[in-house]
Structure formats: C-alpha cells, structure tokens
Amino acid sequence: MIGFATPGRRKRYHSAQLEFTLRKVFGKPSFRPLQREVITATLEGEDVFLQAATSFGKSLCYQLPAVVDYGLTIVISPLLALMNNQVAAMRKANIRVETINSTTTPTDKSRIIEDLQCGHPLTRLLYITPEYCELDSFRRILRIIHSQGELARIAIDEAHCISEWGHDFRPAFKSLSFFKTEFPNVPMICLTATATSRVRDDITRTLNLDTSKLKMFRMTTSRPNLHYEVRFKSDEEDHYPNFLSWLKAVHSRRASNPARATQLASQNARTDNVPGIIYTLFRKDCESLAARLRADGIGAKPYHAGLPHSERADALAGWVANKPGYDVIVATTAFGMGIDKENVRFVVHWQIPKSFEGFYQEAGRAGRDGKASMCILYYGREDRDRAAQMMSLDQQRVPKKGGNVESQQQQMVNRAKSLQALIDYCEGTDRCRHKAIAQYFADEGEVECDFACDWCKDKEGLVRRKERGLLSEEIYSTQREMGRYSVDEYE
Known part of the structure; x- marks a missing residue:
C-alpha cells in the first residue's frame, strides 16, 4: 500500500481499487449514490462536508479511506453506542481499529497509547470523544504522529453537535478547531443527517474550514420507504x-x-x-x-x-x-x-x-x-x-x-x-x-x-x-x- 510523502501530497486511487475494497472488506456489492465521490474527495486531501439521511452509509466514507490509505484516521463521535458498534464491526472485517472512551479498560488504553506514541501506529482508525480531544496529552501524541506524516484525516461524526444552533449542541466540539489550526493540511470530513443552513455555516466557521475549497455534498432528506x-x-x-x-x-x-x-x-x-x-x-x-x-x-x-x-x-x-x-x-x-x-x-x-x-x-x-x-x-x-x-x-x-x-x-x-x-x-x-x-x-x-x-x-x-x-x-x-x-x- 503506497502512502503519501507529506500531508499535502496525496495519491490518487483507481476506481477498481475502491470497488475491490468495498466488496472484499465491507461485503457490499456497489457504492450508493455519491459515496464514491465523497470517498474520492477525502482521499485526494479535500475537506468534505456530507449531509445525508440515515441509511446513506456515511460511516463508509471515512472507514473505506482508512483501509486503503496510509496512516491513522481519527473518528470523533459523541455517541458511545455508535463507537462500540462500529469498532466491533470493523474488527470482524480484520481492520485494526481502537477506541478510547469510558468503557475502555486501563490495560487496553495503555496498549493503544503505546501504539500511538511511536508515531507509526498500527491502528488504522481511532474512535474518540470530543472531550478526549481537549486533553493536552492526546494532542501531544497527535503532533508526533503528524510529524511522521501518518495523520491521514479527521472524521467528525454527528457534526451538528458542533453548532450552538443545532439540536444537540455539545460544548467540547468547539475545541475541534484545534485540528485546522495545528494541522491545516490534514483533510477533515464532517458528517451529519440533520443540519439547517445556519447550522452548516456555524460548523464550517467553528472548525476554521475554508468554504471556498470545501467540498459540500448534500443528499435529499427523502426516505420513501x-x-x-x-x-x-x-x-x-x-x-x-x-x-x-x-x-x-x-x-x-x-x-x-x-x-x-x-x-x-x-x-x-x-x-x-x-x-x-x-x-x-x-x-x-x-x-x-x-x-x-x-x-x-x-x-x-x-x-x-x-x-x-x-x-x-x-x-x-x-x-x-x-x-x-x-x-x-x-x-x-x-x-x-x-x-x-x-x-x-x-x-x-x-x-x-x-x-x-x-x-x-x-x-x-x-x-x-x-x-x-x-x-x-x-x-x-x-x-x-x-x-x-x-x-x-x-x-x-x-x-x-x-x-x-x-x-x-x-x-x-x-x-x-x-x-x-x-x-x-x-x-x-x-x-x-x-x-x-x-x-x-x-x-x-x-x-x-x-x-x-x-x-x-x-x-x-x-x-x-x-x-x-x-x-x-x-x-x-x-x-x-x-x-x-x-x-x-x-x-
């Protein structure tokens, strides 16, 4: 698997490679509408905002890139059940994935931290809470990984929690502006099912995303079934x-x-x-x-x-x-x-x-x-x-x-x-x-x-x-x- 030399230089992935990974690793016969475009954009180093209804398959848009790309993908989620559910599913697919949350045992946490601190982690996806991102100790580890060119991307799930205009605002999400301040060339992907135009604007502003370069994908809210x-x-x-x-x-x-x-x-x-x-x-x-x-x-x-x-x-x-x-x-x-x-x-x-x-x-x-x-x-x-x-x-x-x-x-x-x-x-x-x-x-x-x-x-x-x-x-x-x-x- 060929990686990138610096965070600013990205490899282009052939469509056949993405489809092979989709079938072989995730057991899905084909991409849903827009999934391929979103995945391609984040693999090419673009910042992405994805708003799509439940059942679209938003998690695939950062999970598949983490499998084919080089380095570590950080997934920030406010939901414990979601994290543990996705971690279990990824492990069944033999993907090296970890999570640090309130259910992580001290032994497992020490093992995960040790892997991250080396700067060349074996972990491909790491699920964490926004509150954990506020810790200086974790930010120091991220700087080490980034210095080695192995911080692949930042995925923010349930991104509406960032906005004070959203229905489920969580203050710790506001501190995530740290990522673009410290690692401006590391691509970020924000995902949500519920965001009004005001919420979308608030999210991009809070995260310091350049709207002139941001790839925006909006799917219909319609669920006819x-x-x-x-x-x-x-x-x-x-x-x-x-x-x-x-x-x-x-x-x-x-x-x-x-x-x-x-x-x-x-x-x-x-x-x-x-x-x-x-x-x-x-x-x-x-x-x-x-x-x-x-x-x-x-x-x-x-x-x-x-x-x-x-x-x-x-x-x-x-x-x-x-x-x-x-x-x-x-x-x-x-x-x-x-x-x-x-x-x-x-x-x-x-x-x-x-x-x-x-x-x-x-x-x-x-x-x-x-x-x-x-x-x-x-x-x-x-x-x-x-x-x-x-x-x-x-x-x-x-x-x-x-x-x-x-x-x-x-x-x-x-x-x-x-x-x-x-x-x-x-x-x-x-x-x-x-x-x-x-x-x-x-x-x-x-x-x-x-x-x-x-x-x-x-x-x-x-x-x-x-x-x-x-x-x-x-x-x-x-x-x-x-x-x-x-x-x-x-x-």
Whole structure:
C-alpha cells in the first residue's frame, strides 16, 4: 500500500481499487449514490462536508479511506453506542481499529497509547470523544504522529453537535478547531443527517474550514420507504393496546404469508421477530413498557443511561443479532444513533420527542435496508404541554456553571423553535409528512411519497382521527406535571 510523502501530497486511487475494497472488506456489492465521490474527495486531501439521511452509509466514507490509505484516521463521535458498534464491526472485517472512551479498560488504553506514541501506529482508525480531544496529552501524541506524516484525516461524526444552533449542541466540539489550526493540511470530513443552513455555516466557521475549497455534498432528506404516521391520543388514553394490536397484526400477517414464512425460514429467522425501537422520554416509562411487552409475549429490553453498562451492552448485542427475546428495544435517547442494523421494521415514539431533528434521526433508524418500514409518533396535547414545561425548567437552570449565558440562552431559543416545528408537524392535517420534513430542512430535492404517510393515504380520515383523539384542550399546570416527572428521568 503506497502512502503519501507529506500531508499535502496525496495519491490518487483507481476506481477498481475502491470497488475491490468495498466488496472484499465491507461485503457490499456497489457504492450508493455519491459515496464514491465523497470517498474520492477525502482521499485526494479535500475537506468534505456530507449531509445525508440515515441509511446513506456515511460511516463508509471515512472507514473505506482508512483501509486503503496510509496512516491513522481519527473518528470523533459523541455517541458511545455508535463507537462500540462500529469498532466491533470493523474488527470482524480484520481492520485494526481502537477506541478510547469510558468503557475502555486501563490495560487496553495503555496498549493503544503505546501504539500511538511511536508515531507509526498500527491502528488504522481511532474512535474518540470530543472531550478526549481537549486533553493536552492526546494532542501531544497527535503532533508526533503528524510529524511522521501518518495523520491521514479527521472524521467528525454527528457534526451538528458542533453548532450552538443545532439540536444537540455539545460544548467540547468547539475545541475541534484545534485540528485546522495545528494541522491545516490534514483533510477533515464532517458528517451529519440533520443540519439547517445556519447550522452548516456555524460548523464550517467553528472548525476554521475554508468554504471556498470545501467540498459540500448534500443528499435529499427523502426516505420513501418509510411510512410516517401520527397517532392522536386523548390525555387520559392508554395507547398501549393500540400499539400491541398493531404489532400482533404484523406478526399474524407474516405468519400467514407462505412465501414470506419460507423466506424467513431459509434465513433462520422467525415470523414473530419484527425488530423495532420504541423511544420514550423517561426512564420509568422505558422500563415499565418493556416489562409490559414481555408480559404480552413480545421480546423487549429496556435501554437507558441509568442501567449498568453490561445490561445495555447485552441488550444492544442481542437486538443486533436478532436473538430470541431481543426483538424490541425500548429506549431513551441514550440509545445512540448510527447503530448498524438494517432490518429495523418500525420505530415508535411513545411521546412527542424533544426536537424535530431528534424525531427525524430516530425515525431514520428504520428501514436502512430500503424495505418498507413504519414510523409511528403517538401525540397528545398533555405530552406537548409536558415537553414545553420540561423545556421551561431547563431554561430556569441557565446559565450553567462556567457557561456562556448568551450562548446558552440562544440554545434554548433554538430548542423551543425546533419543538414548536415538531408540534406543527404533528398537528398538521394539510400536507404530506415527507414534504413537511423536507421543508423543515430546506431540502429542495424531489420528495417521493407513494402513499407512504397518513396524509397521502387518507386525508379525511386523518382529520377525523385528530378530532377524535385530541379531546382535551386543557393546559395542565406546571405543578401537576412536575410532580410526576423530573429532569433526571431523561435519557
């Protein structure tokens, strides 16, 4: 494998070499649209910004270059589950990959650091958190690697976390401007599924990227294989029977379809295994709902930040492997994005999420294989009011110690606007759901919806269901709702 003599001089890779690596190492028959162009750009030393919907295969755009290129690729991610999931997958492909995060043992960390400190690491990809990038000790190691011409590229996953205008801002991301200041010739690739124009501008400015040279790739937000549906509920309604009835019906249809049953049998799969995710806002709902499903014969496991790491890891591993009893993950937002499971057939939001972007990303976990999948959001005005009250409680805690008051206040304004946009999406009965999503992200591409949302499928029925479901307009008092939930129950 021929490398480059200096960070500023890049080898051009033949298309056949990229395709061979794609098939041989990653087991994929062909590139998806734009993947080859993105990969080629980063291999040629360009700075790249990639915005593409979940299921595009963004991780391949830095993983494949790390395999064919010379040197070390640093991957910065805010999500522990994503890091560990990708590391496990890369190791199965016999790629030298490491991660340093809260789950890394002291022995493994010492081994990894020793490999990096030599300046000629055997490690091809290193997954780390943005907080780790702030450490002087790690930056010293990077300088050694760079001095040897072996710092190949910097990949920033979930790049929207960089922006204070984003829905999931993380302050440590702002320190990543260090890379362009110290290593201006090392290419950087930023990847996200959710970024408005303001967020994109903020990301490039924060990272000190030269916009006149930056290669920008934007894919459509449209996911035509996803069926979006809002199910309205009254304030006192238990919507569990509604969901259970729907899931049992799905099981029944699969079992009664001989061709499908034969196909599943050939794959050693069960007709009653319909992999899915249910997102809840609160930990107590997460655990009680998982227990309720198990009592009704559905293999369900809870996943939230308050559970032991071993329990979370077991739930994730069993679910990804389609093990019996692990069919459904009931999770808070602690269940990270980027989990590589293609056959997720449904994503359900048990309450309205905290942001439009969060809803879009979480719903996007469904149907990565391109097959039809269901995205259901249960919406009631009690949930709406509770979400607004929780946001108000967050605002009362601003400023946080050591934080920038103006910046934190702006973040709260952004979050409020995002939540209101999601409320409008739920309440809306006058347009296609796919088009509403595209409009929010200012996506001007063609939007496909072949009866793949509740509005396109039955406009009049949608209006009736809304009127029947949202019976109460009552605004519940802060005291009543705050007595039931606390901020600590999130995630």
